[in-house]
Amino acid sequence: MSINEAQKKFGSVPEIGFVVIGRNEGERLHRCLNSILEQCVALQRSRGIVEHQEIKRKTKSLPMPIIYVDSGSTDGSVEYALTLGCETVQLDSTVPFTAARARNTGFKRLILKNPNVEWVHFVDGDCALQPAWLSKAAAFLSINPRAAIVCGRRREVYPQKTIYNALCDMEWDTPIGESNACGGDFLARRTALESVNAFNPTMIAGEEPEMCFRLRKENWSIWRIDEEMTSHDAAITSFIQFWLRNRRAGYAYAERCSIHATAKQPYCVRELISILFWALVIPTVALLFTAVIPLISVLLIFFYPALMLRLFFRRLKLRNSIRRSLIYAVLIPVGKFPQFIGAANYVFARLNGKKQPIIEYK
Structure with a gap:
């Protein structure tokens, strides 16, 4: 069965929930959350469900559950997420912040509040979903039962702005097909994540490939499909930022x-x-x-x-x-x-x- 054929059977696609993490992302978070809402509405329409405004008026809820996990923002990120109807979680600042800890916290809250969710889409707060991505990703998981994770092409929003942004854009351009790892944006099968206890919360970086390594040991597969997934705003404008990003990568290796x-x-x-x-x-x-x-x-x-x-x-x-x-x-x-x-x-x-x-x- 092709992906296009699978897309015609969305009635059988499991419920999807979202986990977004961020810290002082400002307008990037606004763009991120609104892109998710747009994709949720598009997917619901394909299932023959009423538009988002009618859903919100009747049920006082989002078309799909979105958990926003905040790591000590001071720019109004939490307040903005609340205005959109997202459930928010603010991490305890007495425990060191890590992306892995934030994702795990969001994942647990999502399942606790929405036990019917079977697929979870993780999105970094500096990224925005691309049109048609969600339907393509959902179709892929529906016809590949041993696929734990599906991701696509992440692109930099401003690759021409700095040489460092351009490098990030090239780094995101990984081969199509079965992969060893993914980045921070991906659609995942809940049962697969639970089988390996999701992310390692003690890691300060590199938690996604580390989790993928454990998934592959359990005979799950990781895939990258030929589809635009997210736009990413690295906002690396100085050499010191480039230096710190690579220092973090070395630590993770x-x-x-x-x-x-x-x-x-x-x-x-x-x-x-x-x-x-x-x-x-x-x-x-x-x-x-x-x-x-x-x-x-x-x-x-x-x-x-x-x-x-x-x-x-x-x-x-x-x-x-x-x-x-x-x-x-x-x-x-x-x-x-x-x-x-x-x-x-x-x-x-x-x-x-x-x-x-x-x-x-x-």
Whole structure:
């Protein structure tokens, strides 16, 4: 059965609920919540259910349940979500905020208040659903019973605004088909999430791929379909934001490796080896040979432009523009250095028995 054929049978599609997380997202959250409402109405219309305004007037509720989980916003985010009819949860500020904790809290509240919900759509507060996404995603899950998660193409709203936004847009463009992981926006099967206890609430980053790893161990599958899913506003306008985002990524690689890596399944080992090679081994060896054999040091330094050239031509083969290919080729190697610092932060935190606070970049 094709996705289009499945879309004609929405009467049999399980109930869907939404979990949105955010902190001081401002207008981005407004755009996020309203995009969800629009998609809910569109899906309800396809099921032959009355329009949102009539639903709200008769039942005093949203067409589909939406839980907004807030992590200490001071910009009126909670108040705005309430005006739309969303149920809101404000996390206890005495416990460190994490996206994983927020998503788990929202997931539990959603099921508690709406026990009939079988599929859950998670959306980050800086993202907005794209038209037709919800129906396509629902159709895919309906014809793939072992699919735990389906996601699509996440795009940056302003990729031309900064080189860092452009890099994010390229990073989101992952291959179509069965995947190893997803990002923060996706439609999930409730039973699959419950089978692995959803997200690891102690992780400060990388909680989505970590959960996907556990899902795949339980023989669930993760899929990315060829469909526009969300628009994302990274709002990375400075190098320090880029640095912090990569530092957080390095920390997440190290933590996921520490939790799951084995000899048979070297989870995240390849990524960590790459980080160590480019950010530690090459600079250290080059420095050691500076006084003894300077030529070796020079040759080692040339490894970086060689890497950049390889990345540049690889992006060109993927039909990226020259500008985007150049951005990718330069920023990916540069990002190895803050990633190394983040990985080192994790090691030192483990040795000292301390927990790393959340690393925020905006």
